[in-house]
Amino acid sequence: MNADSPIADDLAMSGSCTRAKVENFLYHEAALLDGWRIEEWFALFAEGATYEVPPTGDGDETDPATSLFYIADDYVRLRERVTRLLKKDAHSEFPRSRQRHMVSNVRVTALVDGVADVACNFVTYRARRGVVDTYYGQHLYRIDCNAAPWRIRSKRSVLDMDMLYPGKLSIII
Amino acid sequence: MSIVAALPDSSGAYAGMIREDRERHLFRVARQAFTDEAVLEAERRQIFDRCWLYIGHGSEIAGNCDFLTRSVGGRELIFNRDRGGAVHAFLNTCPHRGATVVRESKGNALSFRCFYHGWSFNVNGRFASRFEEGNYGKDHYDGGCADLVQVPRLESYRDFWFINFDRNAVPLPDYLAQAKEFIDLVADQAEAGMEIIGSGQQYIIKANWKLLAENSVDAFHGLPTHSTYFDYLQNVGSLRMGKGFDASANRMTDLGNGHAVIEYGSPWGRPIARWVPAWGEETRDVVQRLRQGLIRRFGEVRGLRMAETSRNMIIFPNLVINDIMAITVRTFYPEAADRMAVSAWALGPCGEDAALRKLRLFNFLEFLGPGGFATPDDQEALENCQRGYRNMREAGWNDISKGMPRAGAPRNDDEEQMRCFWREWRRRMTAAA
Numbered sequence A: 001m002n003a004d005s006p007i008a009d010d011l012a013m014s015g016s017c018t019r020a021k022v023e024n025f026l027y028h029e030a031a032l033l034d035g036w037r038i039e040e041w042f043a044l045f046a047e048g049a050t051y052e053v054p055p056t057g058d059g060d061e062t063d064p065a066t067s068l069f070y071i072a073d074d075y076v077r078l079r080e081r082v083t084r085l086l087k088k089d090a091h092s093e094f095p096r097s098r099q100r101h102m103v104s105n106v107r108v109t110a111l112v113d114g115v116a117d118v119a120c121n122f123v124t125y126r127a128r129r130g131v132v133d134t135y136y137g138q139h140l141y142r143i144d145c146n147a148a149p150w151r152i153r154s155k156r157s158v159l160d161m162d163m164l165y166p167g168k169l170s171i172i173i
Numbered sequence B: 001m002s003i004v005a006a007l008p009d010s011s012g013a014y015a016g017m018i019r020e021d022r023e024r025h026l027f028r029v030a031r032q033a034f035t036d037e038a039v040l041e042a043e044r045r046q047i048f049d050r051c052w053l054y055i056g057h058g059s060e061i062a063g064n065c066d067f068l069t070r071s072v073g074g075r076e077l078i079f080n081r082d083r084g085g086a087v088h089a090f091l092n093t094c095p096h097r098g099a100t101v102v103r104e105s106k107g108n109a110l111s112f113r114c115f116y117h118g119w120s121f122n123v124n125g126r127f128a129s130r131f132e133e134g135n136y137g138k139d140h141y142d143g144g145c146a147d148l149v150q151v152p153r154l155e156s157y158r159d160f161w162f163i164n165f166d167r168n169a170v171p172l173p174d175y176l177a178q179a180k181e182f183i184d185l186v187a188d189q190a191e192a193g194m195e196i197i198g199s200g201q202q203y204i205i206k207a208n209w210k211l212l213a214e215n216s217v218d219a220f221h222g223l224p225t226h227s228t229y230f231d232y233l234q235n236v237g238s239l240r241m242g243k244g245f246d247a248s249a250n251r252m253t254d255l256g257n258g259h260a261v262i263e264y265g266s267p268w269g270r271p272i273a274r275w276v277p278a279w280g281e282e283t284r285d286v287v288q289r290l291r292q293g294l295i296r297r298f299g300e301v302r303g304l305r306m307a308e309t310s311r312n313m314i315i316f317p318n319l320v321i322n323d324i325m326a327i328t329v330r331t332f333y334p335e336a337a338d339r340m341a342v343s344a345w346a347l348g349p350c351g352e353d354a355a356l357r358k359l360r361l362f363n364f365l366e367f368l369g370p371g372g373f374a375t376p377d378d379q380e381a382l383e384n385c386q387r388g389y390r391n392m393r394e395a396g397w398n399d400i401s402k403g404m405p406r407a408g409a410p411r412n413d414d415e416e417q418m419r420c421f422w423r424e425w426r427r428r429m430t431a432a433a
Ligand code: FES
Pocket: B094, B095, B096, B097, B098, B099, B114, B115, B116, B117, B118, B119
């Protein structure tokens, strides 16, 4: 994180959660992913955090303990995912794709004791070898705003596509 | 111009796409077989219209009046259970003027109703509308002309259901041949039976469908393609190559009719029933009990084989059952010569211990599926092959000769299993229309 930027100052502070601050946080996350700075991206997660992409069309309550997801990482596997993707032998991302993460319609849907539930829409483009893949849907976050800087406790990316047309989920959408 | 179009007798062209020379230990496949739309059209007629194709598992329509819709072999089908529990497969098209009758992907219903003009059907397919007199005659009500059309053949083995569009096809058990024994090794894992877990994964691979048939039983690519997966196993303490890792289990079996299986000692954990340290001490006892249960039911040899060894099986043409770090059932169908739609499911024991079920799904995702640590690299490999075939005019042949000079049984990381597939492909493509 670039400590000189005003956004970084904002993020470095704990406490009061406003939509504007949440948006700054999410834009910062998107910028890290756009730049494939995925180790820094991983550092946004709190210890014990989870990262999930549930099956398409299965509703909000679906649980990786009883249903087959596309991705259901605990904290260790998320770290390993990042480690793997940075290797040249992660063939699906070598040579690396170019990505652009769009985030909008940000809403803080609950705020209890400084822990915020956040929903936003997303579109992520992945371009590689003349093919552009589009992923779209909704991100659902639980963010600990008491931590300084804020930390993600869980992130679930719910796809709206009725099947995974791009084929792979070899990036962080 | 393609070979196919250039020759008046295309069956001769298909025979020429496979070159097997046992003396020189050469087995080559023309790359045109992966790229030519005319080949795909012939495959639709000669293979997909005549082979037994997997439609689904009985557990997916467990209750009476459960239904699901599925694309199989290029058709839109309804797979359902009627009020009495009998299983059906219907062509999902209205006998009136053709609309698909069922539009949800799954559900439970006492009847089906086409929304266009309102014709309705019992879940056993019989026409159920009662229009005012004068609208329709006897043939509609009693003659069957307004009933849903059944898929010509529907049979099952151990609750794996298959359909066939060829009325004269051999019975399913004959078709499956020795593959039945290996389906048993999966179906026998739980006394309560096995079930599909959740709704499965659906994704596209931009490559010819036969590349996935080959890849699904290819042990040769394991280390080079999936080194990052093995690094992961190592990092988290899931790699177990020492005690209990039995390289003598490694073999390949030709199951007949183009089906083949490779079998090998597992480097990874298996929820049935090979524990690895990464799962934590708390699961160790449960897994040990499962293992003892298998030995009690099937004896030391078969019990340990079910617990320890992994198996990748292709059932010709497009069903894969891989019993590896989890069990995946996978089928795929070509949308074009260079594009396939894949459906993959997780299979597990009915009534599985909740902690083990969670572990099974967690284990599945460490390797399998579009977000796993291995499958995306398989997809990448397949798509790279397809891209490489753009050069086929000058570089026209694939080589799958590995292991041909070997004396004795083929190894699991040889390519004999693919040669089994391709010999069957040639036999069917050159059979009389
Ligand atoms: S097309 Fe189904 S009722 Fe007319």
